[in-house]
Amino acid sequence: MPLILHIETATDICSVAISKGDQQLASAESGPERSHATLLNSFIRKCLHESNKVLDVIDAVAVSKGPGSYTGLRIGVSTAKGIAYALQKPLLSSGTLESMAFGASSHRDIQDLIQKYDSGLILCPMLDARRMEVYTGFFTPEIILVRDVAADVVDKESFGEILEMNHVCFFGNGADKCEQVLKHPNAHFIKGFNPSASNMIKPVLKRFEEQQYEDVAYFEPFYLKDFIATTPKKRVL
Numbered sequence: 001m002p003l004i005l006h007i008e009t010a011t012d013i014c015s016v017a018i019s020k021g022d023q024q025l026a027s028a029e030s031g032p033e034r035s036h037a038t039l040l041n042s043f044i045r046k047c048l049h050e051s052n053k054v055l056d057v058i059d060a061v062a063v064s065k066g067p068g069s070y071t072g073l074r075i076g077v078s079t080a081k082g083i084a085y086a087l088q089k090p091l092l093s094s095g096t097l098e099s100m101a102f103g104a105s106s107h108r109d110i111q112d113l114i115q116k117y118d119s120g121l122i123l124c125p126m127l128d129a130r131r132m133e134v135y136t137g138f139f140t141p142e143i144i145l146v147r148d149v150a151a152d153v154v155d156k157e158s159f160g161e162i163l164e165m166n167h168v169c170f171f172g173n174g175a176d177k178c179e180q181v182l183k184h185p186n187a188h189f190i191k192g193f194n195p196s197a198s199n200m201i202k203p204v205l206k207r208f209e210e211q212q213y214e215d216v217a218y219f220e221p222f223y224l225k226d227f228i229a230t231t232p233k234k235r236v237l
């Protein structure tokens with residue numbers, strides 16, 4: 001069973017996990033401090049210590065590829081690539097929204113909705129993308145993507161066609177700000193669900209078994225939107 005290091009830095013939350021096969025051996029996770037550059041390496045050391053492993057023995061490195069925070073993704077991907085290159089290990093990736101959908105299956109409130117609505121339920125992880133824009137993915141409970149990952153500006157008419165045909169479970173930090181706008185009776189909102197390296201274990205294991213490795217030299221995060229740099233306004237005296 002492969003020993004895999006997982007890195008998730010796509011949002012405010014920084015997290016690391018180590019898995020053997022489909023079992024998690026150790027994990028470390030921050031609050032929303034946006035201190036990824038400071039925390040990431042210490043979290044990796046912590047997980048190695050807790051799992052009684054050394055970095056040399058891992059079989060692969062996995063990273064959440066986005067969409068998400070530009071800076072967070074750059075930190076996570078550059079760290080994962082550096083470790084994979086130095087150790088000559090395979091690099092794997094998982095979409096941030098895809099991993100969240102996999103993780104949803106172990107959330108009690110979401111499990112209740114799956115049992116209640118079965119094939120009539122769609123899972124929609126949402127990530128905050130400023131103002132009323134969110135990154136979204138729509139998945140069946142079996143984690144089959146039914147609409148491409150997109151950046152959506154949310155208003156009261158959003159996702160009307162999907163909501164007319166299905167119950168939809170919205171979760172993630174983008175869902176929190178949309179709850180007051182999306183008032184459709186088929187819309188369900190779950191609070192307190194964030195991206196985590198622990199959610200990457202299942203999709204990453206499948207890619208490892210199928211040898212769906214990334215090119216360490218050329219792999220880039222999936223930003224979805226172009227990064228727009230801003231400069232502070234000059235202070236008027």
